Amino acid sequence: MSRDGTPAAVPSGVPSGVHRTVHTPVDEAVEKPVDGAGEAGAAVDGPVDAGVPPTPAQLRSAAPGPPVRSCGPLSLLAVSLLCALGALAVDDWQQAAVALLVQLLCLPLVVGRGASPGRRLVPLAVAALSVGWSTVLAGDSDEPLRTAATAALRLVVLVLPGVLLLGWLDPGEAGDHLAQRLRLPGRVVVAAVAALGQLATLAQVWDQVAAARRVRGLGAGRSPLSRARWAASTAFGLLVDAVRRAGRTAVAMDARGFAAAGVDAPRSWALPAPWRRADSVLLAAGALVAAVPLLVRLLG
């Protein structure tokens, strides 16, 4: 506990993604969190910690979780892309099955305490089914079921590693690495990270707009057309808010010297972006997994 009585925020083994506080409709009607007893003790100076804090990856390493928790964003992204690329080599359902089996064997390295992949996998299942079904319908094959199974399994092999690995990606950390290691333009990266931080707020705005429309008799109807119209007009309310919010955020950022960042002196980064051993291990292992479809195809 910190001294004002609120739980100190110790980042757990769970990567702090952008979806921390996305709420259900009207769950709090944009009410600010409690300003209660916590504020009372605020007049005391706390001890100040002046050193450079650990990076998100170091914090994750210190907490329990599957081995992949220690990896940084670049290796996660690289392996996700490599595996997707590797899946393109699949041209038979048996290759896909072997590749999927290898991926599933690696599962304990990626999922475990603190990461529940269940809900992330639902869209993947939907996508696989729809790819398979549409291949049956639109395919050009003597054996439509076999082709469909291949297409569906291939999609799973293509998508699964990314879905699981990107669950460990921390947007702020990704920004640090993209700017410092890949030398992407700093201001663009910082703006993107700041915008991603607004996701929870914008999701709340969506809920507010939707609630206001419902109570005014303009809620979503049953027919697809009325739903599409409902979605479009709700989206418009959200976009107006988003553009306004962006304008205010830009003023706040410029008030802290963002406009001139990097003009006279290069912008600095509060946290380093180290490539650690875990990253090398993941990259090597990931490259092997990614190569499985190709290897099976060559050997088979």
Add this chain to the structure above:
Amino acid sequence: MPDLRLSDLSVTPAGARRPVVDRVDLDVPAGQRVLLVGPSGAGKSTVLRALAGLLEDDVDARGEVLLGGRPARPGEVGLLLQDPLDTVVAATAGRDTAFGPENAGLPREEVWRRVAQAHAAAHHVAGRDRDVATLSGGERQRLALAGALAVQPSVLLLDEPTSMLDAPTAARVREAVLRAAAGRTLVVVDHDLAGWAPHVDRVLVLGRGGLLVADGAPADVLAGSRALPADGLWLPGAPAPRPVDVPAGLLAPQLAVPGAATGDALLTGRGLGLVRRRRGLRPAPPATVLHGVDVALPAGRSTAFTGPSGSGKSSLLAVLAGLARPTGELTAAPGLAGGLPPQPWRWRSRELAARLAWVPQFPEHTFVRATVREEVAATPLALGCPGARGEQLLELLGLAHRADVNPFRLSGGEQRRLALAGALAAGPAVLLADEPSVGQDRGTWAVVAGLLAAAAREGVAVGVSTHDERLLRVLDGPVVALRGGTRVAGVAA
């Protein structure tokens, strides 16, 4: 320390004919504390942004701002904005404060030294590793203050830094600001004249039309308050304005609720609870925002919901409005439900709209039509019962001359009034309004208060969440005090 000098500032927004700020000169000696007040729309924020050198480049701005006789360098002038949600740029408190030092290109160790200093100076005690999403409103504003202090400005500009906070939290943030401002020049824009006046050296009053109408020591300016725009400012000690009269019948419910004699509850909640689930992938612990709340909303009365921010007022109002499915029992009186299931959250959109209305706390992004006139007519049209109520409401609320304007272009106070008009236009039997009096000046406050009181007189079951003591006195009905999501005895501030 350098003096701040603004000379001959005139600002005309793009597309406008008249300036919002008209030939304002301002000399602020180093270390002075200045409070800038004025009615809404008088250009206070524009002056502040000009002082920070942060006006948009599409406005027509003339004049010059100099710090110690030269243009300010980046970071020399710090600016704090109204809504700390807009100020946050990173996921953790420490990283957010580090933003300014990073922009200045400071070495990493120096960045974190600055962060520690700024957190101490701004009384941000939540810690540098704290996830910004978990901060309360007051903590957020202190973090924003730390972010401004981390670039070590010699001038600190504050744009309504406490207006989104309840009174006790606002007082604590004000205290943190005043301590942090020691040894700096301070210019504050705020409606809360009473709160800031004892702590500043000088009060400036901008009048309508963007002209400076008063300038002096707080005591002198307040003493000469007859010269000030009377309906624009909430002067300390002035009596609450009298609620305006509303024509009889204007707010009578469209749906005659059979058997709802005055005093019968139209909505009754028993043991209402609401758990805030997290939409997202990683299950964060769900938070209980309401727990075991018993409440009744009688026809013909105004029920007030009070409590500090985060106590669950807004959530309770949304539950009563059928916008969220609570645990416990929420039942509409048979006369109100009229054959529908008794739980409002099960009603369809039009069924709901024909019975009740809800004014959200932040209505600025919830408009549904492209002009003010269409906005007010939207619900009556959707229900197939267009009428003249909307036009009359616009007239009363001082929005008739804005009828052809896009609702998104209105000022904050105007938008709040429009939301109220839109809610009342279809003649609901239940009205739920979330902080309806915020951001109104004395004139428009009297209209809002008058409408709420008149609705209750006409038999509407009115529910209002508010911090506003003056409004509580006008409503004069049952008070439901909440704290931490549960009902507590008495009237909580």
Add this chain to the structure above:
Amino acid sequence: MSTTLTRSSSPGRWRTVDLVTAAVLGVAFGVVFWGWAVVYAALSPVFAVLAPLSGLLGGVWLLPAVVGALVVRRPGAALLAELVAASVEALLGSHWGVGVLVSGAVQGLGVEIAVAVFAWKRWGVGVAVLGGVVAAVLEGVYELFAYFAGTWTLGFQVLYVACFALSGALVAGVGGWALVRALARAGALGAFGAGRELHRRG
């Protein structure tokens, strides 16, 4: 215009408001895509019969790029907005995993090509439609190759890309252009060219 009052901006350098608006638009569309997913699910049974027609719904995914380009009017704005929107999807767990980031890049580039053809000087409905079509064709081809493994008959593949292109033209092109105009009317684009033109006309 005084230089000490307004934010300094040089023609080549992106203003902060350009960067943040493009990025926040991307995030907002990321949120919209959740809502769209509901509609999409409601409509998908329609396409169980003729799968290539599902391309008709694809234009929605291109909106961030078109709107980002038309609002910010700088080279790269479409790419930034679309990539941020794709990142939101990827972080939340998309149907296509990391593929959604590739899609984001492909779609963003498609719109960038269209605005580059007009040398970043034209921002009307024509450019928007062209951007929608180019992005849709690129994305359609990418999807057929990457996700559907080229298993469809040529006729169906052409039909899919044609449907996608039509949707890109109407939903992303005309729809995106209309959206930007509506945003300008709502007074949200004061800091941008689209908002200023409205003032000049009105």
